[in-house]
Amino acid sequence: MQQNRSRVRQQRILDAALRVFSRKGFRDASVDEIASESGTSKGGVYFHFPSKDVIYLQLLDRTVARLRNKIEAAMAEHDHPIAKADAALLAVLRTFDKHATLARFFMVETLGAGRQFQSRMAETRAEFAGIIRQHLDAAVDQGIIEPLDTEVAAQAWFGALYEVITGWVLVRKPERLEETYAALRPLLMRSVGAEEIPLSALMES
Amino acid sequence: MQQNRSRVRQQRILDAALRVFSRKGFRDASVDEIASESGTSKGGVYFHFPSKDVIYLQLLDRTVARLRNKIEAAMAEHDHPIAKADAALLAVLRTFDKHATLARFFMVETLGAGRQFQSRMAETRAEFAGIIRQHLDAAVDQGIIEPLDTEVAAQAWFGALYEVITGWVLVRKPERLEETYAALRPLLMRSVGAEEIPLSALMES
DNA sequence: CGAAACCAACCGACCAGTCGGTCGGTTTTG
DNA sequence: CAAAACCGACCGACTGGTCGGTTGGTTTCG
Known part of the structure; x- marks a missing residue:
């Protein structure tokens, strides 16, 4: 169930990224904002994704x-x-x-x-x-x-x-x-x- | 003829900006690059234009x-x-x-x-x-x-x-x-x- | 000379990505 | 069974580099 939780978190981050990118555009969207919008931290985001580009x-x-x-x-x-x-x-x-x-x-x-x-x-x-x-x-x-x-x-x-x-x-x-x-x-x-x-x-x- | 010279320089900067923006896009185009491409310096550019946005x-x-x-x-x-x-x-x-x-x-x-x-x-x-x-x-x-x-x-x-x-x-x-x-x-x-x-x-x- | 034009050096905000460390839960072991 | 060892997930302070914009001094030109 641990990897399920992990997958859920990844989806949450993607969902948040969709909203933030939509509002701000790629360049103006900061990873910090995606992090807080998905209820996690920057480190958390970078645990699941290697880079902003990949997100x-x-x-x-x-x-x-x-x-x-x-x-x-x-x-x-x-x-x-x-x-x-x-x-x-x-x-x-x-x-x-x-x-x-x-x-x-x-x-x-x-x-x-x-x-x-x-x-x-x-x-x-x-x-x-x-x-x-x-x-x-x-x-x-x-x-x-x-x-x-x-x-x-x-x-x-x-x-x-x-x-x-x-x-x-x-x-x-x-x-x-x-x-x-x-x-x-x-x-x-x-x-x-x-x-x-x-x-x-x-x-x- | 001073203001003529000024106008020529402004056009040069705009021409250079067109090339640089075309190559790099707005965000990735640096004012330094526009300056050197138009044969002047950053200070020179900022003498003629108040901001990158205005350019x-x-x-x-x-x-x-x-x-x-x-x-x-x-x-x-x-x-x-x-x-x-x-x-x-x-x-x-x-x-x-x-x-x-x-x-x-x-x-x-x-x-x-x-x-x-x-x-x-x-x-x-x-x-x-x-x-x-x-x-x-x-x-x-x-x-x-x-x-x-x-x-x-x-x-x-x-x-x-x-x-x-x-x-x-x-x-x-x-x-x-x-x-x-x-x-x-x-x-x-x-x-x-x-x-x-x-x-x-x-x-x- | 004086004003307009120009320049190089500099400043400070911003931000992607890093890293040492924490925490809750699971597995191992005596 | 409980303590010890371990681990995936997560945190947030920090860094290194970039770049828009500023400034104070210098050149050019009428």
Whole structure:
């Protein structure tokens, strides 16, 4: 049970780090603050993690994994590429709606965290863009949309989404992020030439 | 001529700051480095600028103004909203193509520069999104595109562009940013429901 | 000469990471 | 069984280095 306790403490530190990084950003967050926010001391933090960088990186990994899981779970419930895209879009918007802290960390923090993380950040962006691209390719293969440069299209989708979410994080308008869905969906769909299909029952659930 | 000399030195410092900030980011760029890169000393820098923050802010202002001028000059040569959008898109791509340093500063640096600049950054993003929105609204008024949520659309356009440029800055693929134009243009146009018009003579000039 | 421009040396705040030591619980041993 | 030995977890004072900003003196120029 001792190692269980240890694992709990590690999670506590990561949870605290998420809040502190979200508030202050990587550079302005001191390890002392993470320590006190997680109910321990600096020495305690350094017992569990070798460096501040590693805390950040592990937190990023955890966050990315959770978000990707959410997205993939949402998509797994549908077969049609457009329904998958819809589900993924809603899953993202709702997740960030519910966890604004996460949004702040992920959106505002990711790019400017510091030069040492830049390549990792590029990988992360590429990972999400890759998911989008993969499904765009599938849609092209199935003849649902016309062939197009799916790499640029995936980047553009990611960027559009990223910007809308970032804007919401910074300004908090509209009140609920999900409200942008109605405007975002047709925009994205039309951009790749996907004909309109009713969004009907997708709004609830 | 004394104040002229002074102004020249100020510009030199800003030019050097642009290079150093682009390489290192705001936090990792030391005033000493900006000083030596501009052929002066730290004291010299502090004679012309009251703080590192102000250097950054003035540089940001200068950069935004120049970019906005480029965009508006490009648009002024056309009347039709779609031609304006085209011209603006090309102007942006070409400007960053030619000045990768500027792209690095503007793209990678803007978001994560530090909490103290966050509201200013939000303003800057809003400014460019506002330009896009204004012209989307005009296009709607002229009946060229169907009514839509131009605020979200403008954000999405900005975000898409931002992401593509950022990706290029970080990975440098394709070789020339302008090559993304052919993929980006139809994507953006279709997203707002603008019918295809030949891009023909727009590629050169 | 006098003011503007410039410089090198310096100051002090800040903070990641270290280290010697403590504490509560578990295992070993006589 | 109890005392001794041990151990993982934890604490917080301290250090070493960095860097924004200051200052007092020097050069340049009109």
